[in-house]
Amino acid sequence: MAIDPVEGGRAGELLIDLGALVANWHDLCERHQSGPVAGVVKADGYGLGAAAVAKALASASCWNFFVAQLSEGIALRRALSQGPMIAVLGGFPPGADGGAGLTPVINTPQDLAAHRAAGTRGAILHIDTGMERLGLDARELGEAGDLSALGLRHVMTHLACADEPDHPLNAVQARRFNEMAAMLPGVPRSFANSSGLFLGEAFESDLARPGAALYGLNPTPGHPNPMRCVLRLSVPVLQIRQVRAGATVGYGATWMAKRDSRIATIAAGYADGYLRALSGRGLAVAAGRTVQLVGRVSMDLITLDVTDVPDLAVGDRVELIGPEQTPDAVAALAGTIGYEVLTALGARYARRYITA
Numbered sequence: 069m070a071i072d073p074v075e076g077g078r079a080g081e082l083l084i085d086l087g088a089l090v091a092n093w094h095d096l097c098e099r100h101q102s103g104p105v106a107g108v109v110k111a112d113g114y115g116l117g118a119a120a121v122a123k124a125l126a127s128a129s130c131w132n133f134f135v136a137q138l139s140e141g142i143a144l145r146r147a148l149s150q151g152p153m154i155a156v157l158g159g160f161p162p163g164a165d166g167g168a169g170l171t172p173v174i175n176t177p178q179d180l181a182a183h184r185a186a187g188t189r190g191a192i193l194h195i196d197t198g199m200e201r202l203g204l205d206a207r208e209l210g211e212a213g214d215l216s217a218l219g220l221r222h223v224m225t226h227l228a229c230a231d232e233p234d235h236p237l238n239a240v241q242a243r244r245f246n247e248m249a250a251m252l253p254g255v256p257r258s259f260a261n262s263s264g265l266f267l268g269e270a271f272e273s274d275l276a277r278p279g280a281a282l283y284g285l286n287p288t289p290g291h292p293n294p295m296r297c298v299l300r301l302s303v304p305v306l307q308i309r310q311v312r313a314g315a316t317v318g319y320g321a322t323w324m325a326k327r328d329s330r331i332a333t334i335a336a337g338y339a340d341g342y343l344r345a346l347s348g349r350g351l352a353v354a355a356g357r358t359v360q361l362v363g364r365v366s367m368d369l370i371t372l373d374v375t376d377v378p379d380l381a382v383g384d385r386v387e388l389i390g391p392e393q394t395p396d397a398v399a400a401l402a403g404t405i406g407y408e409v410l411t412a413l414g415a416r417y418a419r420r421y422i423t424a
């Protein structure tokens with residue numbers, strides 16, 4: 069007997085609209101006339117599945133991908149054939165990709181020395197312009213001397229405050245990047261992340277590196293989201309119970325029914341990345357109505373007050389993330405950012421991909 073991947077309808081399902089994702093990529097390409105737009109698919113494609121995401125982008129002729137770690141790069145090369153660039157932001161020692169044809173990002177003078185000694189060609193050099201996290205600083209770049217033997221594919225830097233357009237560090241980073249990259253004549257530049265693509269001409273380069281905006285997160289916080297929604301998370305109702313006024317629900321008895329209530333228990337919890345910080349705060353959409361999460365988020369379950377949704381039944385699906393409860397909105401309720409909501413999405417959800 070075949071095993072139902074969604075456990076006979078009793079597990080959460082992530083519906084991922086690859087058509088919307090590719091449309092988001094095309095929109096960003098439209099905005100970035102100075103050069104191509106890569107796909108950043110680190111952390112398993114921000115939780116949506118790096119292989120599926122990258123294949124969809126590659127069929128739309130996205131030719132450049134970024135991951136954070138070597139293991140991600142090796143897995144992605146297996147999913148994509150030879151051809152597209154797969155760059156590893158955290159770098160790796162010469163030869164450590166075992167012939168997968170990955171592109172190392174050189175972040176430190178030590179990395180640089182190792183790749184020079186090994187005769188690596190076509191790496192990406194990361195220079196720091198204000199993040200103070202990874203990358204060579206101006207002095208280290210000056211001391212590096214002539215790097216032409218490396219045949220650098222790109223010189224890149226990363227913005228610290230791109231989601232705050234008025235932050236003075238943005239202009240400072242643009243100026244420093246221009247000055248430092250000028251020491252590497254002829255080497256193509258890679259600059260903007262998602263929000264950087266909305267900062268204007270000074271942030272254009274030969275290769276943009278958006279992640280978040282591809283997945284539908286808002287790259288322009290405080291303004292309407294220009295990106296399409298890519299994700300719906302729906303979770304089945306396991307049980308609906310009548311709870312008397314005065315009864316408490318869940319661990320710690322933190323929520324007490326003020327009236328006779330109907331409580332729906334659904335199959336997702338903090339082990340699925342539904343953050344425990346959403347206890348008593350989360351919202352869901354049940355039969356077209358917004359309902360309140362009550363009590364604490366447990367490991368595998370959450371409870372919703374569905375008193376005002378009388379037609380909701382066991383087995384129905386409740387939407388935890390979607391166009392009406394965007395990852396950014398969920399994040400705001402949890403006191404975090406959409407990036408964390410997406411990358412926390414659990415392994416127990418069945419990921420189902422649609423292309424339209």
Ligand SMILES: *Cc1c(COP(=O)(O)O)cnc(C)c1O
Nearest residue numbers: 108226261262277278279280281
């Ligand atoms: C994660 C990352 C990106 C993508 O950033 P978004 O804000 O998701 O667009 C680009 N460049 C580097 C170096 C990164 O670490």
